[in-house]
Amino acid sequence: MATKVGIDLGTANVLVYIKGKGIVLNEPSVVAVNRDTDEILAIGEEARQMLGRTPANITAAKPLKDGVISDYDITERMLKYFIRKTCGSSRFFKPVIMVCVPSGVTEVEKRAVREAAIMAGGKEVYLMEEPLAAAIGAGMDVTEPSGKMVIDIGGGTTDIAVIALGGIVTSASIKMAGDKFDEYIVRYMRKVHKLYIGERTGEDIKKAIGTAYPREEEVSMECRGRDLVTGLPKTVTITSEEMMEAIEEPVNTICESIHGVLEQTPPELAADISNEGIMLTGGGALLYGMDQKVKERTGMEVKVAEDPKSCVAIGTGKALDELDRLQELSMNQRGPRYSKRGRR
Template identity: 50%
Template sequence: MLNWLYNMFSSDMGIDLGTANTLVYIKGEGIVLAEPSVVAIEKSTGNVIAVGNEAKRMLGKVPGPIAAIKPMRDGVIADFEIVEKMIRYFINKVHNKRTLVKPRIAIGIPTGITEVERRAVRESCEQAGARTIFLLEQARAAAIGAGMPINEPNGNMIVEIGGGTTEIAVLSLGSMVKSKSVRVGGNKIDEAIIKHMLKEHNIHIGERTAEEIKITIGNAFKGDISKTMDIRGRDSISGLPKTERVNSAEVMDAIIDILTEILEAIKSVLNETPPEIAADIVERGIVMSGGTSLLQGFTDLVSKETEVPVILADNPLTCVAIGCGKFIEETKNLKSYRRYS
C-alpha cells in the first residue's frame, strides 16, 4: 500500500547518463532536462561551481584554481564523487518543489559494463537521492524510445551511438538475442579531428572546436564533401593564434578509422544473429539512434556496408532517456525486469 502511494506522488525519472550529455525524462512530462555532462569545481575545496551548460562554457577557458571535468568516460563513471554531485544537481533541478517523495529512477547503462561499474552507477543515484533504481541497457532503452516493437516475436536491431560508446543489440520477444558494446563514439571522432588538425595543419584545437567541425562539415559517406570552414587555434610551432581553412573531405579522412571500428562491431553482431531473426532485420531494417548517428551520411555508410536498410530514429538524441522514462511509466515491467538485468 505504501509503495503504491509513493508511486502515485513520486516524480519518477528516466535518465540517460551519457558521456557527452545527460537527459532527464519525467513521468507524464517528457524530456525536461538536456545538459552536457560537465562539472566545474574549485580544485582546493572540491566545491561545485557550475554544472551542465554553464560548466561546458568553461571547458578550456578556466583559470588555474578551477577545473572543468567530464566525470563520465566511455559511457561509465570515471570520477565517482563528481558524478554523484552532478546527478544530485540534475535530480534537484527537475525534482525540487514537485513532491517530498524521493523519485524512482531508470537509468541507461552500457551493455558491457562490469559489476563494479554497475554498482558505481547505482550508488551514485542512491547518494543523489533516488528511492529505487533500475538499470536498463542503453540499447534496450533506445529501442523502447524509438518505438520499436521489441516485445513481438520478430527480430529488431538497434544501433545507439553516443559520446562514449556504441551500443548494438538484436531484440526479440523482449529479450536481447545478441548485443555488443564498444567504447567508441562521438568523443573518439572529436579526438581524431584534433589529432588530424595538429598533424596536417600544425594547429592545436580544443574539444569544442572539434565538435563544431564534426557537426558543421563532418561527413561519413559520399555526397557534398566540398564544405569548408575556418577554424581557430594555436600554432604548434610559433605558439601564436592561427586560423586554418579545412574541408569536409579531409575531415572524412580523419575519422574513417573510427567509423570503420563501429561498422565492424555492427557486422559482428549481424554475423552472430540467427538466420530467421536476420531475415526480419533485412525486412525491417536497422534503426540508428544517438547523437553520432546524425553525422552526415552515416546511415548511408552503414546501409552500404551491411547491405541492410537503415532508418534514423525520429528523435535520435533522446531515445535512451525516453526509453528509460517509458519503461518506468509501465510499472508492470518493473516486477519482471530482474530477468533482463
C-alpha cells in the same frame, strides 16, 4: 505517488525524462570544480563553456568516461543537482528512477551508477541497458518475437544490439563514439595542419562539416587554433572531405562491430532485420552520411530515429510504465535483466 524519472546518464550529455512532461532537461555532463576548496562552481552548459578556459585552481571536466563513472563523487553531486532541478527537493516524495547503462558494463560499474542515483535522491533505482531503452524510445515494439536491430552511437560508447521478446539476443558495446570522432579530428589538425585545437573546437567542426560518407557538395569552414611551429594563433580552412578522412578509422570500427553482431545473430532474427532494417539512435546518428555508410557496409535499409538524441531518455521513462511486462519477459529468457535497488 512517486514521480517516475528516466535518466540517460551519458558521457556527453545528461537527459532527464519525467512521465507526463517528456524531456525536461538536456545538459552537458560537465562539472567545474575549485580544486582548492572542492566547491562546485558550475554544472551543465555553464561548465561546458569553461572547458579549456579555466585557471590552474579550477577544473572543468566530464565525470563520466567511455559510458561509465570515472569520478564517483562528482557524478553523485551532478546527479543530485539535476534531480533537484527537475523534481524538486522534497524529503518525502522521492522519485522512482530508471538509469541507462551501456550493454557491456561490469557489475561493479552497475553498482557505482546505482549507488550514485540512490545517494542523489532516488527512492527506487532500476538499471536498463542502453540499446533496449533506445529501441523503446525510437518507437519499436521490443516485446514482439521478431528481431530488431538498434545502434546507439552516444558520446562515450556505441551500443549495437539485436532485440527480441523484450530482451537482448546479441550485442556489442565499443568505446568508439562521438568523443572519439572529436579526438581524431583534433589529432588530424595537429598532424596535417600543425594546428593545435581544443576538444570543444573539434566537436564544433564535427557538427558543422563532419561526414562519414562522401557529400554531393563539399563544404568548408575556417578553424582557429595555435600554430605548433610558431606558437602563435592561426586560422586555416578545412573541408568536409578532410574530415571524412579524419574520422574514417572510428567510423570503420563501428561498421565492423555491426558486422560482428550480425554474424552472431540467429538466422531467423537476421531475416527479420533484413526485412525491417536497422535503427540508428544517439547523437552520433546525426553525423552526416552515417546511415548511408552503415547501409553500404551491411546492404540493409537504415533508418535514423525521429529524435535520436532523446531516444534513450524517452525509452527509460516508457520502460518504467512497462516494467512488470518487461521483467516477466526477461525472467523467462535468461534471468532478471532489470536490477532494482531501494534506499536502505
